Structure formats: structure tokens, C-alpha cells
Amino acid sequence: MELKDINHASTYIIQSQEEEIKRIALELHEGISQNLYSLYTGLEFIQSGIGQPHIQAYTRELTELVNRTIKEVRLLSVELYPSTLMTLGLSAALKSYIKLFTSTFGVIINIKTVGIERNVSEEKSLAVFRTCQEALINIAKYADTSEANLSFTWEEESLRIVIDDIGLGFDVQEAIDRKLFKGIAAMKQRMIIAGGDCHLSSSLGKGTKVTIVLPIRELGGV
Amino acid sequence: MECKRNSPNNDDLVNSFLLECNLLRENISCDFTGIAIQKPDELDIVWPYVSGNRNEKYKYLTVRYGKGIAGKVISTGSPMTIASFPNNIIGRSTDYPIMLAEKLLSAYAYPLQFKGVPKGALLIGFRDSRTFSQDDKDKVQTTVQKVEALLASNYFGR
Incomplete structure (x- = not known):
């Protein structure tokens, strides 16, 4: 393998990696995050309609967990690919x-x-x-x-x-x-x-x- | 040292946290002790009280829930030991900013509970590689009880 080929190969590897990282970051931000947000609002709605206090408390815990996961996914997405570049x-x-x-x-x-x-x-x-x-x-x-x-x-x-x-x-x-x-x-x-x-x-x-x-x-x- | 940014207003309380850090450091003869606390209703964890620090970096550190030694101890509610940083750690060395900032090579951290939920971590650290004896861990646990009592009286004003 000549030096020129090695350079082409490393260029290809770096570009492929970046494309993959960007794809994962966007999928996290626009796919998974959106689904989690739908879950979050759904749980809040259910919570308001529950009469039994212990189930209401459990639903509140789940809502908080989903909210925390949304924040974690958002931070992970930004960490992977800085969308502000675009x-x-x-x-x-x-x-x-x-x-x-x-x-x-x-x-x-x-x-x-x-x-x-x-x-x-x-x-x-x-x-x-x-x-x-x-x-x-x-x-x-x-x-x-x-x-x-x-x-x-x-x-x-x-x-x-x-x-x-x-x-x-x-x-x-x-x-x-x-x-x-x-x-x-x-x-x-x-x-x-x-x-x-x-x-x-x-x-x-x-x-x-x-x-x-x-x-x-x-x-x-x- | 104390970081004013996230500390309670009560000077006596601040001094009490710092006193516990200083006493524990002297008692174990370790290089560094620190208290990490998770902000209420947030993922962020800060290091408001430390002893034996080499610099002021701890004042700016914000660790994410689940990341680093403090984040992992809080998220799992279990103690954690690092014997020879960065060897055999979970994740990358950059996930452990307090170890990098204070040039620690070994550390032991124990969870701090507030109302039965892990909301902080008490850490002891050395700038060389070592394993922690049961005696060291017992001393940490004794301090944990005192720090938890302080937290119960004021956790970010709650």
C-alpha cells in the first residue's frame, strides 16, 4: 500500500466516523428525544387523572425519570455532535x-x-x-x-x-x-x-x- | 476550601462541612477529601466543600448524574473505589474530572443520603496508587453519618 492510498484510507475512515456520529446524534435528538417527550406529557396527563395517592406518587417518579432521561439524551447528543456548527x-x-x-x-x-x-x-x-x-x-x-x-x-x-x-x-x-x-x-x-x-x-x-x-x-x- | 457559589448562607453550616472534610483528611492522612452534592431537581453535581486541594478547579466543576466517581456513586447509591487511575475505570479518564483536576490516582467515595435518597458523595483521595483498608472505609462511614446530619438540616435551603 502506497502513502497516497494510506492517506485516502484515513480520510475515508475519519469522514465515515464523523458521518456516523452525526447520524447517531441526530437520531437521539430528533427521534428518541421526541418519543421520550411524548411519554413525558402522556405520563403527566395520566398523573392528573389518578385518584389513588400511591399510584399517583409512582407515576410522578416515572415522570421525573423520563424528564431526567430527556436531559441526558439531549446532553449526549450535543456531546457527540455540536449542532450549533450548522x-x-x-x-x-x-x-x-x-x-x-x-x-x-x-x-x-x-x-x-x-x-x-x-x-x-x-x-x-x-x-x-x-x-x-x-x-x-x-x-x-x-x-x-x-x-x-x-x-x-x-x-x-x-x-x-x-x-x-x-x-x-x-x-x-x-x-x-x-x-x-x-x-x-x-x-x-x-x-x-x-x-x-x-x-x-x-x-x-x-x-x-x-x-x-x-x-x-x-x-x-x- | 469552600466554594461560595453553591454553599448555604449559614456560615456555621459551611464551616461544619469543611471541618468534617479537614478532620477526615487528617484522620486518614489522605491527600484530598471532598463532598459532592447533586443540585435539587437537576442532573448536575457540584463539589462545594473540599480539603487538600491543589488548585481552584473544583469551584467550576459540574459533573453529570451518572458520570465520574461522584455521579456514579449517587446514581447507584453504592460506594466506589478507584485503585490506580486511569487503569480499570469504566468509561474515559475525562469522565472523572475531580481525579484529573486534583491529580488523584486512587479514591474511595461513599454515597450521602438526603431523605433516604442518594444526593451526594463523600470522597477521599490519594495522589498515589493504593488499596483502601477496612479501617479507612469505617472512618469514611463515620464522617458520612455526620455529613448526612448536616445535609438534613440544610440541603440547598430545603
């Missing part, structure tokens, strides 16, 4: 994810935006989103820091995102030698498929910096 765009989806990230890991992300946001296709937005997501999760897992920065720079022909922290950092060469670079290689591969690039630099005790670049063409974006 409706509100990349910046809004990332800002929304960062809010969730801070409440999940307790790490505060300072956001800075320069320039005016441009239209980016859903496919390319998703590549950038997933790459940022991976970089942020790496901060939560390994950087041992309470704060990090994310900056968007919207230029005429490109979008540049820099995510940096002043956490533990690591020896990049050692990580490559010990084959601990799989996640970062996947980030780079995603960005290459999207027509952009991803670069990482790090040094022990000084922190890590991830730079993501995505070319943008005029007239309707990319």
Missing part, C-alpha cells in the same frame, strides 16, 4: 464547547478574537472544531494548569487559531520516540484533509502551543 457557525460552537469544557474540567479558557468571522463549510468547521477539542482535552489531561488561551484570527484568506497554555509542557522529540503522538498526529491529519495544517510546539515547564491554520477563499467561504 446553525451558528464555528466561533459560536467553539465558545459553547469552551463553556462546557470549563464546567467539566475547571480549566478557564481566555478567548480572544481578531477580525470578522467568515463562512466556513460544515465539513471544514468540524475538522477545526475536533482539532481544538482534542487540544483542549490534552490541556485538561496533561498540562496541569488552571488557565489557557484560545485566539481566533480571521484574515482575508485564512483562519488561524492558537491554543496555548503555560502548563507542564513536554519533550516533543521524546513523545515522538515513545510513539505518544497519536492524538496529535490525528489532529494534524484532520487539518490536512480539510486543506489546512496543525502545528504543535512544547517545552518542559514552559507549556504547549497548538497552531491551526485553515485557508479561506473569498466568495462564499470554503
Whole structure:
């Protein structure tokens, strides 16, 4: 198998995975959630018509359980696929994810935006989103820091995102030698498929910096 | 340490929760103790009272019901042990934010009941791998009873 074929295969695998994740997320949101909501309203109706207190209390418990399940399914759906990417765009989806990230890991992300946001296709937005997501999760897992920065720079022909922290950092060469670079290689591969690039630099005790670049063409974006 | 965001207004009550965390940490000589509480009528679980924390991340943490060590203890109503994080855990390491935030490698958590329903968890943690003795678990249970009595007097103002 040649290198070109391997790249095509990994592109196909990543795209297939994303399509499947999106399908499951939409099915959860638009199928299962809707059915659960019908159950919820039905149970509320039944509850109001029951005279026996113990059965009414049991129905109330069931209603609460269904309500909790609706919330869980909704959160799982958003976790799988950020539907705001399609409706509100990349910046809004990332800002929304960062809010969730801070409440999940307790790490505060300072956001800075320069320039005016441009239209980016859903496919390319998703590549950038997933790459940022991976970089942020790496901060939560390994950087041992309470704060990090994310900056968007919207230029005429490109979008540049820099995510940096002043956490533990690591020896990049050692990580490559010990084959601990799989996640970062996947980030780079995603960005290459999207027509952009991803670069990482790090040094022990000084922190890590991830730079993501995505070319943008005029007239309707990319 | 105390997180003002979700704590009751009563200063004495806050100090009582913190005192129990501090006493338990000294008693077991563990690195970290914390109380997680589920918000009323919500899925969210917060960490309002901790002792031995390395940073302030706990103030921002919100865990989902059923997720992480606190979420699992509350949803199952049973104690949970992690001996060597992230080995042999259910789910991903990112599902256990308190372990990541406090760099804990082992933890034991016991459910806290309010009106007979699990609504919180008391956790002890170490920054090295270890198994927990029956003596450690007994000490946790003694503190659980005291914390449950405090919760009974004020669970988010109820």
C-alpha cells in the first residue's frame, strides 16, 4: 500500500466516523428525544387523572425519570455532535464547547478574537472544531494548569487559531520516540484533509502551543 | 476550601462541612477529601466543600448524574473505589474530572443520603496508587453519618 492510498484510507475512515456520529446524534435528538417527550406529557396527563395517592406518587417518579432521561439524551447528543456548527457557525460552537469544557474540567479558557468571522463549510468547521477539542482535552489531561488561551484570527484568506497554555509542557522529540503522538498526529491529519495544517510546539515547564491554520477563499467561504 | 457559589448562607453550616472534610483528611492522612452534592431537581453535581486541594478547579466543576466517581456513586447509591487511575475505570479518564483536576490516582467515595435518597458523595483521595483498608472505609462511614446530619438540616435551603 502506497502513502497516497494510506492517506485516502484515513480520510475515508475519519469522514465515515464523523458521518456516523452525526447520524447517531441526530437520531437521539430528533427521534428518541421526541418519543421520550411524548411519554413525558402522556405520563403527566395520566398523573392528573389518578385518584389513588400511591399510584399517583409512582407515576410522578416515572415522570421525573423520563424528564431526567430527556436531559441526558439531549446532553449526549450535543456531546457527540455540536449542532450549533450548522446553525451558528464555528466561533459560536467553539465558545459553547469552551463553556462546557470549563464546567467539566475547571480549566478557564481566555478567548480572544481578531477580525470578522467568515463562512466556513460544515465539513471544514468540524475538522477545526475536533482539532481544538482534542487540544483542549490534552490541556485538561496533561498540562496541569488552571488557565489557557484560545485566539481566533480571521484574515482575508485564512483562519488561524492558537491554543496555548503555560502548563507542564513536554519533550516533543521524546513523545515522538515513545510513539505518544497519536492524538496529535490525528489532529494534524484532520487539518490536512480539510486543506489546512496543525502545528504543535512544547517545552518542559514552559507549556504547549497548538497552531491551526485553515485557508479561506473569498466568495462564499470554503 | 469552600466554594461560595453553591454553599448555604449559614456560615456555621459551611464551616461544619469543611471541618468534617479537614478532620477526615487528617484522620486518614489522605491527600484530598471532598463532598459532592447533586443540585435539587437537576442532573448536575457540584463539589462545594473540599480539603487538600491543589488548585481552584473544583469551584467550576459540574459533573453529570451518572458520570465520574461522584455521579456514579449517587446514581447507584453504592460506594466506589478507584485503585490506580486511569487503569480499570469504566468509561474515559475525562469522565472523572475531580481525579484529573486534583491529580488523584486512587479514591474511595461513599454515597450521602438526603431523605433516604442518594444526593451526594463523600470522597477521599490519594495522589498515589493504593488499596483502601477496612479501617479507612469505617472512618469514611463515620464522617458520612455526620455529613448526612448536616445535609438534613440544610440541603440547598430545603
